[in-house]
Structures are given as structure tokens and as C-alpha cells.
Amino acid sequence: MTCFFSKTFIALLVLFLTNCLYIEAQKCNPNGIVKGKSPSGRCKHEDDLCCVPGKKYQTYKCSPPVSSHTKAYLTLNSFEKGGDGNGPSTCDNKYYSDDTPVVALSTGWFNTKRRCLHNITISGNGQSVVAMVVDECDSSKGCDAEHEYQPPCANNIVDASMAVWKALGVPRNQWGGLDITWSDA
Numbered sequence: 001m002t003c004f005f006s007k008t009f010i011a012l013l014v015l016f017l018t019n020c021l022y023i024e025a026q027k028c029n030p031n032g033i034v035k036g037k038s039p040s041g042r043c044k045h046e047d048d049l050c051c052v053p054g055k056k057y058q059t060y061k062c063s064p065p066v067s068s069h070t071k072a073y074l075t076l077n078s079f080e081k082g083g084d085g086n087g088p089s090t091c092d093n094k095y096y097s098d099d100t101p102v103v104a105l106s107t108g109w110f111n112t113k114r115r116c117l118h119n120i121t122i123s124g125n126g127q128s129v130v131a132m133v134v135d136e137c138d139s140s141k142g143c144d145a146e147h148e149y150q151p152p153c154a155n156n157i158v159d160a161s162m163a164v165w166k167a168l169g170v171p172r173n174q175w176g177g178l179d180i181t182w183s184d185a
């Protein structure tokens with residue numbers, strides 16, 4: 001009887017530890033910190049988009065694991081010439097109209113260009129849309145000239161053109177922030 005219980009106990013313990021290791025492997029921890037530099041006057045964007053001098057921001061090289069319903073946060077960007085995006089897209093050095101469904105992904109999901117020009121299915125607001133990955137939302141660096149003194153991206157961002165927001169049927173006055181899921185198309 002004791003033997004039965006201890007075997008069960010060990011089996012449960014092993015199961016528990018394996019599960020812990022699995023969860024640990026799936027975690028995406030920060031890999032560093034960048035600090036807002038003074039003066040912040042060099043930031044061309046609205047003040048609330050610039051790194052605050054002295055404030056620390058976590059950086060990430062990883063993103064949460066991708067599944068058939070990867071949780072993410074949808075933000076708004078323009079990939080047009082003269083848009084908020086800093087220059088042409090990293091993937092093919094082109095600009096994209098606001099009417100084309102394109103996105104930038106956080107560093108881990110961008111996966112050193114491996115998702116470039118691949119399509120993802122974005123679901124949100126009860127609708128879904130297919131969009132092409134053309135750029136990176138850099139979560140590994142920030143608060144420097146290269147990133148126009150803006151903070152690093154979070155590690156779970158799908159930064160999308162207006163076309164994506166329109167296709168999801170989100171009312172225009174709510175464009176900018178939405179919980180969504182995505183998967184490789």
C-alpha cells in the first residue's frame with residue numbers, strides 16, 4: 001500500500017517538474033534594459049511616444065510562442081512614404097499604401113526576417129484578415145537615434161496598417177489598440 005502511494009507520488013512529482021520545465025522554456029524573459037536619454041527633444045513624435053529621460057525600458061529578443069491563436073496586441077502604423085514608419089520596410093525596402101494589409105511584428109516573431117513577406121491571419125473584433133509581414137517592431141533596442149528616441153516595442157505586438165483595422169471592422173475612433181490573436185496563414 002505504501003509502495004503504491006510512493007510510486008504514485010513520484011509519478012506525480014515527475015509530471016509536475018516536467019510541466020514546470022516546459023512552462024519555463026515557454027517563458028520569454030527580458031534580455032536587457034535601455035534608458036531614456038536626455039534631452040528627449042530629439043524625438044520627432046508626440047511627447048508621449050518618446051523615451052522619458054532616465055526611465056528604464058525592458059528589451060526582448062524573444063516573443064511568446066506562436067500557436068494557432070497567438071495572443072497579441074494590435075497597434076496602428078503607416079508604412080507609406082512619410083508615414084510613422086522610419087523609412088521603407090525592412091523586408092523588401094518598399095513602402096506600402098495604408099490600403100494594403102501589412103504588419104510589423106515584435107522582434108521574436110519577426111524571427112530575424114524569417115517571417116518576411118509571409119502572411120498571417122489576424123483575428124479580432126469577431127473578424128479576421130490576412131496581412132503580409134513587411135517589417136520588425138524592434139523590441140530588442142530603443143531610445144536611440146535609429147529608433148527615433150522611441151521606447152523598445154513590447155514583445156507581443158502586431159503593428160498594422162489602416163487596411164487591417166478597416167478589415168476587422170473596428171470603429172475608426174478605436175483604432176490604435178486591440179487584443180487580437182494571429183497565426184501563420
Ligand SMILES: *[C@@H]1O[C@H](CO)[C@@H](O)[C@H](O)[C@H]1NC(C)=O
Pocket residue numbers: 117118119132
Ligand atoms: C502573401 O500575400 C500576398 C498578397 O496576397 C502575396 O502577394 C504573397 O505572395 C503572399 N506571400 C506568401 C509567402 O505566400
